[in-house]
Amino acid sequence: ETGVTQSPTHLIKTRGQQVTLRCSSQSGHNTVSWYQQALGQGPQFIFQYYREEENGRGNFPPRFSGLQFPNYSSELNVNALELDDSALYLCASSFSSGTRYNEQFFGPGTRLTVL
């Protein structure tokens, strides 16, 4: 196991509602990245948090927002849910150190269904 946990595991919401997903990073890691994986697709980068600041964002609207806490855990918030937001949401934890690539470890994901 990677030591990265996510909650909840499954969630059902209706259009227009808001949702908060949570991720606890692996011990010693300072960076969390969030990805959205729609059915039959590869994961798509949403945004990354490094030392509590947003450190890069993919092609997602502002209703997708996030936070990183001093213990490096993170939240993903989605407002005004749409049917197309139904997906597996993955967080990945890593340790950032300059330009060297360090492996990102994925949590088990939260499966969101929007009705």
Added chain:
Amino acid sequence: RKEVEQDPGPFNVPEGATVAFNCTYSNSASQSFFWYRQDCRKEPKLLMSVYSSGNEDGRFTAQLNRASQYISLLIRDSKLSDSATYLCVVTYTGNTPLVFGKGTRLSVIA
């Protein structure tokens, strides 16, 4: 054009077969290359990194051709347990985001 493109699949092969997956990437600035494996309804897990010199891990061989911007994965002597989706992944420098292909599903049949 997508940044990372993979064979559409699915691949259905008998046990013991050799199967090859192909992947191309569009950004020549890409620095790091990987194959991930994803089981049904699970998170992706790193299968292996891919180096220009090629690398092998047991039955798995990965190759990178930077000039052609092409990555491959060869699985020899397929096992039932190899059934999964294989994702081609590239990234740039440091802790930049992973860019995934759509994935190719493999089913190994007894």
